[in-house]
Amino acid sequence: MQLRRNSQSYKILKSLLLGGGFLLVSGISPLGGAQIIKGLVNDYFRKKRFERERFLRDLKRLQSRDLLDYRESPDGKIKITLTKSGRKKILSYNIDDIKLNTQKRWDGLWRMVTFDIPHHQKKARDAFRQKLRQLGFYAIQKSVFITPYECENEIDFVCSIFKIRHHILIFNIKNFEGEEKFRHYFKV
Numbered sequence: 575m576q577l578r579r580n581s582q583s584y585k586i587l588k589s590l591l592l593g594g595g596f597l598l599v600s601g602i603s604p605l606g607g608a609q610i611i612k613g614l615v616n617d618y619f620r621k622k623r624f625e626r627e628r629f630l631r632d633l634k635r636l637q638s639r640d641l642l643d644y645r646e647s648p649d650g651k652i653k654i655t656l657t658k659s660g661r662k663k664i665l666s667y668n669i670d671d672i673k674l675n676t677q678k679r680w681d682g683l684w685r686m687v688t689f690d691i692p693h694h695q696k697k698a699r700d701a702f703r704q705k706l707r708q709l710g711f712y713a714i715q716k717s718v719f720i721t722p723y724e725c726e727n728e729i730d731f732v733c734s735i736f737k738i739r740h741h742i743l744i745f746n747i748k749n750f751e752g753e754e755k756f757r758h759y760f761k762v
Contacts (some may be wrong), residue, residue, distance in 0.1 A: 636660070669735050674709050674723045681761040684753070686745040687711065687719045687729060691738055698736040705732050712759055722762045 623718065636642045641660035645653050687706065691699035701715070709728065711719035726744055733739035 610628070662713055669705070669732060672709070672728055672731060674721065674725055676710075676723050680722055680749065681724075683722070684747040684750065685721050685723065685725050686714075686747055687721075687725070687742065688745070689717050689738070689742045691717075691741045695736075695738060695741075698738050702732065702736055702738060702742075712756060720756060722756070722760050 628648075630652075633642065633644045633652070637644055640657055642657055643655045645654070661681065689699070689702065691702065703713075706719045707713065709721070709725070710723075711721045711725075715720055729744055730739065733742055
């Protein structure tokens with residue numbers, strides 16, 4: 575079953591991922607718990623009232639799909655933990671949304687990404703190459719791409735999805751032969 579990006583279930587998983595995969599919501603002070611994941615919990619507020627039953631129903635649905643684990647204690651606190659499959663599900667959604675942070679003032683460094691991904695991982699290699707193009711990298715060769723923008727975190731994230739990080743090298747380069755062509759291409 576597929577999660578819709580604007581669904582409450584997706585928002586819960588995404589908030590858990592951003593929060594490190596763990597959350598404790600207090601049933602005694604719903605506003606206190608809401609502070610932890612303010613953007614998510616805002617969807618459960620109607621006329622300044624926390625919709626606890628709706629929230630619990632969504633948690634149960636996610637738990638039944640093995641995307642998260644939650645336990646409610648007798649004092650009303652809810653412990654929510656993102657499962658491994660829940661983390662994978664939300665990461666696969668986020669890979670479509672990833673973008674490079676294009677700084678207004680260029681720092682003068684080029685980021686060159688090179689890779690040598692084995693043939694038995696051809697699908698991952700092709701998907702990685704496609705993702706680099708989508709991110710705005712310029713292909714110098716089939717396995718050498720360049721950008722003037724910081725990209726290490728984004729590349730690490732994409733590599734973690736495809737499980738190819740040990741095949742990737744990222745270089746920060748001050749200058750190189752033929753740089754003017756790329757300055758013109760990237761308008762830096």
